[in-house]
Amino acid sequence: MKVLKAVSRLISVVVLAGICSLGATTVVAGESVYKWRAQTYAVPGSVGYKALEAALKDLKEATSGRLDITLYGVGSLVGPFEQLDAMGMGIFECGFNAPAYYAGKDPAFAALFSLMNIWESTEDVKIWSYYFGGLELARELYGKYKVHYVGPALVGAEPIMSKVPLKKLSDFNGIKIRTAGGLTSELFQKLGASPVKMGGGELYTGLDTGVVDAAEFVSLAENHDIGLDEVTEYVLYPSFHGNTATCDFTVNQKAWDKLPDDLKATLETWIYDLDARFDHMSTAESIKALKTMTDKGLVHTTLSPADMAQARAYSLEIAKAWKTKSPMSGKIIDSILDYLRLKGSIQ
Structure with a gap:
């Protein structure tokens, strides 16, 4: 590759x-x-x-x-x-x-x-x-x-910036988390979190005022660029919700x-x-941003391999259910899953 x-x-x-x-x-x-x-x-x-x-x-x-x-x-x-x-x-x-x-x-x-x-x-x-x-x-x-x-x-992999520690999947239960919507919202809901749709320009204020407890947004570098490390204490990176x-x-x-x-x-x-x-x-x-933010006291967390595997299983379950939401959803997800089966990534 x-x-x-x-x-x-x-x-x-x-x-x-x-x-x-x-x-x-x-x-x-x-x-x-x-x-x-x-x-x-x-x-x-x-x-x-x-x-x-x-x-x-x-x-x-x-x-x-x-x-x-x-x-x-x-x-x-x-x-x-x-x-x-x-x-x-x-x-x-x-x-x-x-x-x-x-x-x-x-x-x-x-x-x-x-x-x-x-x-x-x-x-x-x-x-x-x-x-x-x-x-x-x-x-x-x-x-x-x-x-x-x-x-x-x-x-590549997105981070989750948060005001509370997120060290295992069960930590998401009860938190409010910013997301763009879609399948990711379904995944967070499955973990007991409350997804909040919000654009990138609103994230700093949303975290600062407590509208959300955590946020996922593109690359780690962009999170740093818009100052999210100023209004959070933890970063889960790489996260389980988006490898891409x-x-x-x-x-x-x-x-x-x-x-x-x-x-x-x-x-x-x-x-x-x-x-x-x-x-x-x-x-x-993002490589530079992680060092800069942790040097300033932001706590870097990761999930265990078992939790990452569980998140992948949840993701596949949600994707298969999402196929029924529209004809184009079915066509796109079937095409992706067919490709991943062909290369041996999934059964």
Whole structure:
């Protein structure tokens, strides 16, 4: 897998660099310039925001300025839970968000975001997406809302920041925990916790004021970037609820249709650049963040192997039940489980 990852990243970097080198530094006379707006789930200044910001700069250079996307942080244009509708209506052209925020539209979005402790690595998600039908299913799902799915960008295991110690699964009984919703909410409920849906921009205040006792949110680095260690005392990392977290880059369908074929092809190559930045920057900054936070007194906890195994069993049980929530949920979860059975990860 490490070799595959290295090769795929090298290919995407070489291809993107080649595109950049072929283009002039200014737009050729007569060529259309597409100025778009994008909203992300991330708070400005956080590693998730910086990764997308850097990748969008690459994209502008790769297209010689023909595709110029201005980035807006979470909640700047609309709330994160309203982002799908806003893109579909053309309020802005594109977005980068966790699909779990859209689970109220179709439960299948939650399955696309993460199957909790069932996935083993970000590489598994990418292989399923590009070679086992995941991309086509995601495009079918988003297409119902007049949005084109370009592709995924992932980070690894998420943390849970908390005001109370979480050292075993039974510790979740009775706590209030922030989550984006979907399958993760079901998992926390099974443990006796009360899930609270909340966007990333609300987490600091929610923890500080006691609206929630704990919060799960993307990478450890982003938790540090938005100051959650200032209003918590513990971090469970890696957590049991998400070995991976998938965010999607998506575009209003009409805006996508207006792009010339070469810019569409560039975007479909560029998504690998975004994924690499998002994954690698988040991993690197999370390593630093854990040391910084524990040096300041945050207590780092982990679950026992037995509890992690139990959480995986719960996750599989919940995923199988989730299949019945919508036709697209069934198609996506069946496809994922078929892939994982084929590779021997589950029975």
